[in-house]
Amino acid sequence: MPALNPVLAQLPEYPIVRIEAAKERLRAAGREVFDFGTGDPLEPTPDFVRRALLEAVPAVCRYPTYRGLPALRQAAAGYLTRRFGVAVDPDAQVLGTLGSKEAVFSTALAFVDRDGPRRVVAYPTPGYAVYEAGARFAGAEALGVPLRAAQGHLLEPWALPPAVRARLALVWTNYPHNPTGAVAPAEYLARLARFAREEDVVVCADECYVDVHAGPPPGSLLEHGTTNVLAFHSCSKRSGMTGYRSGFVAGDPALVATLAKLRPNLGTAAQAFVEAAGAAAWGDDAHAAARNAVFARKRALFDAFFARAGLEQAGGPGTFFLWFRAPGGDDEGYARALLERVGVVVVPGSYFGPGGEGFCRLALVPDEATCAAAIAAWERAGPG
Ligand SMILES: Cc1ncc(COP(=O)(O)O)c(C=O)c1O
Missing domain, CATH: 3.90.1150.10 (Aspartate Aminotransferase, domain 1)
Incomplete structure (x- = not known):
């Protein structure tokens, strides 16, 4: 063996x-x-999304772009503005992804120095298994942070012991949360964005369920600032497109530039015709x-x-x-x-x-x- x-x-x-x-x-x-x-x-999947894909399949299908189709990035930026009142530059602050799972997995590869003093990646537990897997393969110290019902299942990195906080490279949050369905209140998101800025920690918000909710629409971390923040979005749950594999990452231009440097190494660019379908989906809220x-x-x-x-x-x-x-x-x-x-x-x-x-x-x-x-x-x- x-x-x-x-x-x-x-x-x-x-x-x-x-x-x-x-x-x-x-x-x-x-x-x-x-x-x-x-x-x-x-x-x-809505008919207009399926048609957008079919109509975008070209006679000659060449390699896709690693940043994502401009139309996808513009549609993503338009969605963020309509839905959250957030303005992002589609060229400098948005990247297309092949669904969000691969991006969730590979992000720690970009932001963890496995030999450096700050190599802890914190993530919620119970939670989506890929935060931990990505952290481990990146050589990070993987730290599952227990969520408590009494605290609304909110991951509070500021409550970690100071010695752990000093070694934090990256924090994953996921609201609305799989598996508990917890939604983060605006005050929590504001504090999290402040934490990212003040502690110089990358905070990655996995927001792939943000349009699936009973009650008022949940907010995005991006509403509270983009410094040291990345938000991960996906067509999978919002638009019934799990098999298409289409999503995007948006946030801090410096972090987006770092991912843009990493991603051509991975071979995870989405097909242009899939991104055309993604662009159609992000362009519609109904x-x-x-x-x-x-x-x-x-x-x-x-x-x-x-x-x-x-x-x-x-x-x-x-x-x-x-x-x-x-x-x-x-x-x-x-x-x-x-x-x-x-x-x-x-x-x-x-x-x-x-x-x-x-x-x-x-x-x-x-x-x-x-x-x-x-x-x-x-x-x-x-x-x-
Ligand atoms: C919390 C969470 N994040 C990310 C994903 C990945 O979704 P996709 O890769 O289809 O965008 C899932 C899928 O189940 C999930 O539950």
Whole structure:
């Protein structure tokens, strides 16, 4: 066996992979499976986005640009202005990405000096697994910061011990938050932007769920200043484009210039025809509002069911995830039993890292009729 990168050897299996096997086993046995696992909703991509892609496929398809199509960057800047009242220069402050995951993964490569005194990358736990993976592969010291329900699941880097703060290179935040659905209030975002400026730490805000929410629209960190700040946005959730792979990063021009230097090394530029579809999506808000209304209706079905069944919701109004307490306290055991008893797939909270134990995440992925059918089956079987 050839040698393995020890970072890879130490990483646990990507959590969702563990659920796939159990799901397939049930399907093979002819059971109906209601899949609320992976956050990949089934609502179709808007027609105008699909047409924009098809019309942009050229006869000769040459290498894409590493900064992203000017049309994509302009549409992204237009979106930031309309949605958040933020003005950014599309040439100096925006980069196209191949979805946001690759950019989330690779950003630590640009901002961590693995031999320097400031090599800590802090990220929320429970949370999206890629912050930690990116930090580790970059040779950073990966620091999961536990989120507490009592503090609104807010990651407060200013509350870290001074000795840790002095070694911080980069902080990841993610509001609305996967998996808890927590939304960050404006005062928190203002303090975070001030922290980035005053402590000279790169703060990366993963805002890919910012247009998926019940209640008032969440804000962006960019509203509070761009110094030392990058915001990561994606067409995946807002526009139903997970398979397209299109997103953008925007913020501090010096940080954007650094990423523009890194990224040609990675081979992660998005195809121009995909970016044409992305530009169309960022140019329109009506479809995002309509999608959000669908998620709100599905959420309302589950809110009512959870209340009837005595299942306790423990998360916030953002994202299309419901975060609830696993009856009996064993999240993995509950998720396994729910799959066996009812055919409903949810993800055990512990799969999102320390702090997730005892909770489960339900993604509002199936259509409304399937949500209703799953609720009926769950109700017949009892909450468990
Ligand atoms: C918190 C968070 N960030 C980033 C992503 C990546 O999304 P994409 O690469 O499709 O833009 C996801 C996907 O599930 C996510 O949950």
